[in-house]
Amino acid sequence: MTQRRELIKGNIDSLLLCLMSQKPMYGYQIIKELEHRSEGYFQFKEGTLYPALHRLEKVGLILGKWQMLPTGQQRKYYHITDKGYAILVEKRDQWQDFLTAMNLIIQPSGSK
């Protein structure tokens, strides 16, 4: 479990950017979406999400916008920026290369 947490921590920026490249999202929605799409694999301390979102916002990779709901409740939706999108493309390529290299070594069926 600790190892899994460390893995998530190391890749949280890519995960968040990837989700926001599909549509603007708010904090709780991000947690639910990550949990749902990973079939329960991505579960982490929810409190760590907001520092990550604020860090990405501070460096200009995402942009938070407050939106008033019909219920009167206000929610902060995060949008990916152009800079964030460029970083996501870069990270995605790196991840694909890493995955290919890992598979070449780890998968037994890949042996000669």
Add this chain to the structure above:
Amino acid sequence: MTATISHYLDSIRDSLRLDILSKKEVISELETHIEDEVKELTEAGLSEEEAANTCISLLGSAKLVARQIYEAHSQGTWRQALFASLPHLLFCLLFALSWWQGIGGLLIMLILILITTVYGWWRGKPTWLFPWLGYSLLPVVAAGLFLLYLPRGWSWVAIIIYIPLGLWLLYRIINHTIKKDWLYLSLMLLPIPIIIGWFIAVEWRGFPEYSLERLRHFAPWIGLSFLALAAAVVTFIRLRKRWLKIAVLFITGLTTLTLVAFYAWGRLELITFLLLILLMVSIFLIPALLENGVRSGKWGKIFEYRPMA
């Protein structure tokens, strides 16, 4: 909202050292998150209290959340870091390039510092302002000292009008700074023990020519001490972790004071050096205690601390 949730959000609010607007946004965001999650958990069959407890346990410790959010906001850009260190660099150049020998250079610099400070103060007191604010108090102190040396009668002007006015200004500055973060008060006051140390080493008594000669002799080392302060400020702004920020300022303060004592060999007695060290420690300790007192409500009547709704 249950008492557990209110208490949790209050704990985050108290531990979070951000400007009022950012703090308000963080708390609103967390509040919405908690509301969403509690609603979902109660719909799944949990009681409101159980839902609140589950939600808080999923979010994690209030102090940890506050610390991590602070770290996400605390790092300034290189531009901000350089701008914050600029008054120290200007003082470094003042001595390293002997600008202090001409009154024009000194005046231009002080006016520049005052204008920048007033600008920063009205622009929401950003972090870069505090080193400038510290130096802008120097002309205020110098003018007060000058008034004391005026012919008899005029010195009463200083005592009756100028000193209360100066103290009122100091109170306003401390009050506003402490509301933001006590560490900015330490950042602002950091050069004071060093300036006092050099002032004692130069010996402003007796023959002016002798003092000026000594000042000329010490000028490169005075410049070096301001350069050390500038480097500390750049590091302070660029670091994320709070304890590292405190450590950088404190260690630089002590090292620079040691440098003053070393180069003012024989002019700073051990007891004076120890008193300066004590002053340096107080610059960190008193603001922290002051903020603690204000937040706990002990000194709430003296310093207007109003927690946000």
